[in-house]
Structure formats: structure tokens, C-alpha cells
Amino acid sequence: xxxxxxILHADLDAFYASVEQLLTPQLRGRPIAVGGSPSGGxxxxxxxxAKAFGVxxxxxxxxxxxxxxxxxxxxxxxxxxxxxxxxxxDVLADVTPLIERISIDEAFxxxxxxxxxxxxAAAVGALIRRRVRDEIGLPISVGAAxxxxxxxxxxxxxxxxxLVVVPLGGERAFLDPLPVDLVWGVGPVTSERLASRGxxxxxxxxxxxxxxxxxxxxxAVGHKLHAMAADDDPRRVTGGRRAHSVGAxxxxxxxxxxxxxxxxxxxxxxxxxxxxxxxGGRAGRTVTVRVRFTELRSVTRSLTLAQPVATTLTxxxxxxxxxxxxxxxxxxxxxxxxxxxxxxLSEQRVLQLELDLEPPDPWxxxxxxxxxxxxxxxxxxxxRTRFGRDAVGYAPALLARDRAVPEEFRELAEHEx
DNA sequence: TCTGGGGTCCTAGGACCC
DNA sequence: TCTGGGGTCCTAGGACCC
Numbered sequence: 419x420x421x422x423x424x425i426l427h428a429d430l431d432a433f434y435a436s437v438e439q440l441l442t443p444q445l446r447g448r449p450i451a452v453g454g455s456p457s458g459g460x461x462x463x464x465x466x467x468a469k470a471f472g473v474x475x476x477x478x479x480x481x482x483x484x485x486x487x488x489x490x491x492x493x494x495x496x497x498x499x500x501x502x503x504x505x506x507x508d509v510l511a512d513v514t515p516l517i518e519r520i521s522i523d524e525a526f527x528x529x530x531x532x533x534x535x536x537x538x539a540a541a542v543g544a545l546i547r548r549r550v551r552d553e554i555g556l557p558i559s560v561g562a563a564x565x566x567x568x569x570x571x572x573x574x575x576x577x578x579x580x581l582v583v584v585p586l587g588g589e590r591a592f593l594d595p596l597p598v599d600l601v602w603g604v605g606p607v608t609s610e611r612l613a614s615r616g617x618x619x620x621x622x623x624x625x626x627x628x629x630x631x632x633x634x635x636x637x638a639v640g641h642k643l644h645a646m647a648a649d650d651d652p653r654r655v656t657g658g659r660r661a662h663s664v665g666a667x668x669x670x671x672x673x674x675x676x677x678x679x680x681x682x683x684x685x686x687x688x689x690x691x692x693x694x695x696x697x698g699g700r701a702g703r704t705v706t707v708r709v710r711f712t713e714l715r716s717v718t719r720s721l722t723l724a725q726p727v728a729t730t731l732t733x734x735x736x737x738x739x740x741x742x743x744x745x746x747x748x749x750x751x752x753x754x755x756x757x758x759x760x761x762x763l764s765e766q767r768v769l770q771l772e773l774d775l776e777p778p779d780p781w782x783x784x785x786x787x788x789x790x791x792x793x794x795x796x797x798x799x800x801x802r803t804r805f806g807r808d809a810v811g812y813a814p815a816l817l818a819r820d821r822a823v824p825e826e827f828r829e830l831a832e833h834e835x
Numbered sequence: 836t837c838t839g840g841g842g843t844c845c846t847a848g849g850a851c852c853c
Numbered sequence: 854t855c856t857g858g859g860g861t862c863c864t865a866g867g868a869c870c871c
Contacts, residue, residue: 453839454839457836458836458837458838459838459839460838460839461839462839462840475839475871476838476839477838478836478837478838479836479838480836480837481836481837481838484836520870520871521870521871522871523871524871602869602870603844603868603869603870604869605868605869605870606868606869607867607868607869608868608869636845636846637845637846638844638845638846639844639845639846639868642844661841661842661843662842662843662844663841663842663843664841664842665840665841665842666840666841667839667840667841668839668840669838669839669840704863704864706864706865712837713837714837714838716866716867717865717866718864718865718866719864719865720863720864720865721863721864722862722863722864754838755839757840759841759842823839823840827839827840828839828840828841830840830841831839831840831841831842831871832840832841832842833841833842840871841870841871842869842870842871843868843869843870844867844868844869844870845866845867845868845869846865846866846867846868847864847865847866848863848864848865849862849863849864850861850862850863850864851860851861851862851863852859852860852861852862853858853859853860
């Protein structure tokens with residue numbers, strides 16, 4: 419006891435696709451894509467059989483179909499994923515209370531207090547994998563190591579459906595030969611930049627002076643990556659933190675930015691965002707709008723207010739101003755996406771009750787007062803609580819119905835506000 | 836045939852204050 | 854008449870992750 423690594427990273431394999439194969443036995447062993455179609459949309463998740471052909475999440479459907487002609491596209495049971503993932507987390511909770519869930523399908527565990535009950539990291543990892551397989555029916559990979567970063571790399575190496583334990587003292591031997599892309603925070607751009615200096619493995623990165631890496635990648639990124647490669651990762655397993663921002667976006671296809679389209683889309687997005695803020699008892703001071711034009715050119719405009727906002731109407735008006743500022747700077751261009759997000763969040767429980775407090779109403783002096791806006795939102799929230807989210811509301815974006823991902827998928831991706 | 840939706844963190848430049 | 858240096862906040866853009 420006390421002689422082995424105590425941080426585990428547990429990560430469900432190709433989670434959405436595995437659930438589909440669990441629910442529909444005919445799909446087992448076959449290359450499948452959740453979401454998208456051979457003619458459009460994007461693949462949200464791919465089974466390991468599909469990944470073998472190069473299919474991956476985020477890939478346009480037509481490209482996936484070309485890479486893998488026998489690929490089966492399935493619509494996805496988005497309402498099933500969250501409860502199933504929660505059951506997996508319950509298995510982890512049976513082992514240790516020290517769990518840090520970092521997304522729907524992965525979590526860190528600190529098992530330092532659990533080893534006298536369940537054995538060392540290898541035993542605990544095997545136990546978790548067996549229980550998730552037997553009781554839920556899903557493959558899960560587990561990495562165990564001295565630090566979170568190392569445990570996460572170990573679980574990636576273990577995939578699919580494996581267990582990798584990095585013994586204490588064996589960290590360098592494990593890390594050095596691995597490609598630098600496995601370091602958390604190294605994506606295509608950083609990887610390419612490092613390769614231009616001949617840095618291809620984690621060992622290469624660790625052996626490069628920190629100052630050189632920082633000059634190459636910027637101070638913060640360089641410092642962090644070098645520390646990780648050098649196996650210097652002091653992070654503890656912690657409980658959840660609250661979101662720092664709340665946002666929503668909608669892909670539109672290609673359209674001229676007509677006032678009607680912009681207004682309807684932003685009202686819908688502002689409604690989603692502000693409703694979630696109110697549910698979480700929060701409001702935010704900084705409003706950011708992103709407009710994506712054709713060829714994926716994205717432009718953002720933001721505004722920081724003196725007072726936090728959380729009403730749908732106020733947020734809609736601010737978002738409209740910001741969006742038009744961006745659109746006017748790109749005269750004649752077509753737009754393909756609009757996004758609204760609010761940051762600089764603060765606790766706002768009192769304002770929800772005290773409707774006579776005046777939230778900011780910077781424009782349109784003749785429009786409803788702050789109190790009236792809060793009252794409108796409060797009634798809408800109450801109706802939704804009683805009769806469901808769709809009972810009342812702003813029309814979803816025009817024209818985008820068939821491109822849009824299901825509502826259940828959006829909810830899955832939402833973080834706790 | 837042409838790319839979803841939810842987030843986090845960092846950088847650089849400018850405004851402003853002391 | 855010209856000028857230091859540090860700190861904070863805001864805005865826009867970008868890399869990255871799931």
C-alpha cells in the first residue's frame with residue numbers, strides 16, 4: 419500500500435457509438451457514425467470499426483461516407499446517453515468519493531484512500547472495467563499514474579478497451595517515446611510548430627529548454643506544455659467548478675444576413691442562454707457575438723456592461739447591435755453561423771426575486787422597463803417549468819430545421835451553469 | 836461535397852489610472 | 854515642455870478540448 423500510483427483516468431470508448439451498438443445489437447462490430455448522413459451534416463461520434471477507416475467526430479458526413487463505404491449512419495438516442503453515463507460515474511463513486519468528472523464520458527479518480535479496500539491501481543482499474551462491462555455493457559479504458567496528466571495519457575494509450583498503469587518511477591520511460599500530440603493542449607497547430615524544431619516526442623519536448631519552448635509557443639502555453647512533458651503536474655483531483663461562460667450557437671447554411679433572419683436567430687439564442695443563466699441563478703456582464711461568414715471566416719464583437727444581464731430581451735438587443743457591427747464590417751458577405759455567449763458571470767439569485775430592481779436598459783428608452791423584462795422572463799420560466807421547455811418561446815431559427823442537431827444533443831453538451 | 840455545439844485559456848494592443 | 858513604469862480592464866482573435 420502506498421507504493422503505487424493513485425490517480426486514475428477512466429474514459430468510455432467512443433461513447434455515443436458504443437451506446438448505439440449496445441442498444442442495437444445488429445450494429446455491433448460494424449463501422450457506424452452517430453449523426454450526419456452521406457449527403458451532409460457532421461459525424462458526432464464514430465465507432466472504433468469506423469475509426470479504422472479514418473472516420474472521426476466532427477467530420478462532414480459525405481467525407482466519412484467516402485472514407486468508409488459500408489459506414490452505417492444512425493440518428494442517435496440522445497436522451498439515453500446522459501443516464502447511461504451517470505450510471506458509469508456511479509460505479510466510480512462506489513470506489514472513491516474523490517471524483518472529478520471532466521465531461522459526460524470521462525473522469526479522474528483519486529484512489530489513495532480506497533486501496534485498502536480494493537487493492538492497488540491495477541486492481542481498481544480492472545474492477546471498474548469489469549463492472550462497467552458487466553453491469554452497463556460498455557467498454558471503458560483506464561489509465562493510472564502519479565499525476566492527472568499522466569493518467570490521462572495512459573488511458574489514451576490504453577484505448578480501446580484497455581488498462582495501462584504507469585508504475586512509480588517509470589514515468590520517463592513511459593512518456594519519452596510517445597508522440598507529443600498526446601500532451602493535453604497540443605493540437606495540430608502546436609504539433610506542427612514543435613515539429614518545425616524537430617520536437618516530435620514527449621521526450622524531445624522535455625529535453626528542450628523551457629525558454630526555447632516558451633519562445634516558440636508563447637509564455638503560458640510553452641511553460642505549461644514543457645512542465646507536462648517534464649512530468650511536473652501538481653494538479654489535484656477536485657470537485658466540479660462552475661462554468662465561466664454560457665453560450666449557444668446555430669449554424670444556418672449560407673444566407674444573406676437579412677434583419678428577419680438575424681433577429682429571429684439571435685432571439686432564439688439569447689433565449690436559450692438567458693434561460694440557462696436564470697436557471698443557474700447567474701447573470702453576466704460581457705456579451706460576445708460571433709458571426710461566421712463563408713469559408714469559415716469568424717468575427718467576434720463583444721461588449722462589457724456595468725451591470726450583469728440575464729433577461730432575454732436585453733440580451734437579444736445587445737446581441738443584435740454586436741452582430742450588425744460585425745456584418746457591416748463585411749458588406750455583402752453571406753453568413754453561415756451566429757453565436758451568442760455571456761461571460762463574467764456572477765451570482766444573481768436576489769435579482770430573480772426582486773423584480774423592482776432595474777437591470778440595465780441601455781437602449782430604447784421606450785421599451786419595457788427592466789422590471790417588466792424580468793417579469794416576462796419569470797412567467798416564461800414558470801410556464802416552462804410546468805409544461806416543458808417547448809411550451810412557450812421564441813421561434814427557433816428559420817430555414818435551419820434540417821441542418822440543426824437535435825435539441826437533446828445540445829442539452830447533452832451544456833455544462834452546469 | 837464544403838464543416839455541430841458546448842466550453843476553456845491565452846495573447847496582443849489600447850485605454851486608462853496612479 | 855516632456856516623460857517612467859506598473860497595473861487593470863476591455864476587445865478581438867486564436868488554439869484547443871469533448
